[in-house]
Amino acid sequence: MRAIVIDDSRAMRAILRKQLVSVGFDVIGEAVHGADALARLKELGVPDLALVDWNMPEMNGLEFVVAVRSNHDYDSMRLVMVTTETEFDQVTLALAAGANEYLMKPFTADALREKLALLGFEAH
Amino acid sequence: MITSSASLDYVRELVYQRAGIVLGVDKNYLIEARLATLARELKLASVEEVVTAARGEQARKLNPRIVEALTTNETTFFRDVHPFNALRDHVIPGLLAARSATEPLRIWSAACSTGQEPYSIAMLLKTHFPSLPSGRVKILGTDVAESILARAREARYRQLEINRGLPAALMVKFFERDGTDWTLESGIRSMVEFNQFNLVTPSTPFPQADIVFLRNVLIYFDEATRGGVLRRVRAALAPDGYLFLGCAETTASVPDMFERVHIGSTVCHRPRNPA
Structure with missing residues (x-):
């Protein structure tokens, strides 16, 4: 299982990386905003999973989701928003844009693990 | 205030009789932690005071609260999926x-x-x-x-x-x-x-x-x-x-x-x- 973490906070990237590794993911890359992530994906190929923050400079998480879902090369990549945006309309927008799951910050390691299990990614 | 072993034993027996839950001595920390929260809610100074009250006139009111405090309520939606x-x-x-x-x-x-x-x-x-x-x-x-x-x-x-x-x-x-x-x-x-x-x-x-x-x-x-x-x-x-x-x-x-x-x-x- 390969993953990329997209968040402008270095601390949050480190937390997410650690949690993904603990459930068996190989975190193949990190990015600080959506445009950075699109560039990284061109280098890295298609991971199984991307954890995507919403509020980031240059290209936000929602714009990243829209961009990824417009490119069928990335159809197999699961997208999980991990964000402080907790309004009902924001969740609806992200799902409509093509996010597969939505995790609201703050969250626990168990909550992330459970969201990943919903997508078929189980700890091993 | 340290909770007496008699009070801890009372709680252990109460929870076992009422809910079937076994709390060994290795769970004393759990009893202390959960009942400390209950003590604060009841505005009592210590776990010892909670147990003393539960063993006296307030038994009917407090014993269920003690049992509830010591049941584990961990759950999630679609647990284990x-x-x-x-x-x-x-x-x-x-x-x-x-x-x-x-x-x-x-x-x-x-x-x-x-x-x-x-x-x-x-x-x-x-x-x-x-x-x-x-x-x-x-x-x-x-x-x-x-x-x-x-x-x-x-x-x-x-x-x-x-x-x-x-x-x-x-x-x-x-x-x-x-x-x-x-x-x-x-x-x-x-x-x-x-x-x-x-x-x-x-x-x-x-x-x-x-x-x-x-x-x-x-x-x-x-x-x-x-x-x-x-x-x-x-x-x-x-x-x-x-x-x-x-x-x-x-x-x-x-x-x-x-x-x-x-x-x-x-x-x-x-x-x-x-x-």
Whole structure:
């Protein structure tokens, strides 16, 4: 299982990386905003999973989701928003844009693990 | 103030007698921590004062509070996910086909805590069996703690709870934002009946059911209590019914009563040699 973490906070990237590794993911890359992530994906190929923050400079998480879902090369990549945006309309927008799951910050390691299990990614 | 061993022993015996939960001396820290919270709520100075009050005139009021404080209410929506996939893909379709249209399918979520498990089943039914008429499936949620059931009936969950195991698509379909909390719509709430029920009260008959979710409960009981509860589940379960236990639980204490059955990525238990 390969993953990329997209968040402008270095601390949050480190937390997410650690949690993904603990459930068996190989975190193949990190990015600080959506445009950075699109560039990284061109280098890295298609991971199984991307954890995507919403509020980031240059290209936000929602714009990243829209961009990824417009490119069928990335159809197999699961997208999980991990964000402080907790309004009902924001969740609806992200799902409509093509996010597969939505995790609201703050969250626990168990909550992330459970969201990943919903997508078929189980700890091993 | 250090809690006396006599008070800790009183709490241990009370919780065992009323809820069947075994709290060894290695769980003294848990008793101290949970009852310290209760002491603050009651504006008492220490755990010792709580126990002293419970052993005196306030026994009727405080003993249930002590038991409730020491039951574990950890739960999530769609906990462990695979049992719910088994329900959706195999168990419910099979049992519905085996029952007449006038015979309701009865699902019992025993020790349901704050309701996430029975509500997960209700959301699953609404999503995957939308044409089922009202009353075709009856969902019962029970718990030993009345205050916990009050929260279940309210169906209002904090962000940290709504984050746990609930698919986002179901969150926006069935919940609405209520301040910083999320409240389940009345249509799903009305699909679940909640009753207070103590699994270890010998005289209380278990509700008849076709599917029993009894997950992460037996681990808190001793061997004799586990066996007693499982025997009564077996008696209440339909001959073609299904019992779901937690990942770390088995029916080893009643080896002749159930057989293990693999469904997809989960294991459940079915009555052996039904009459």
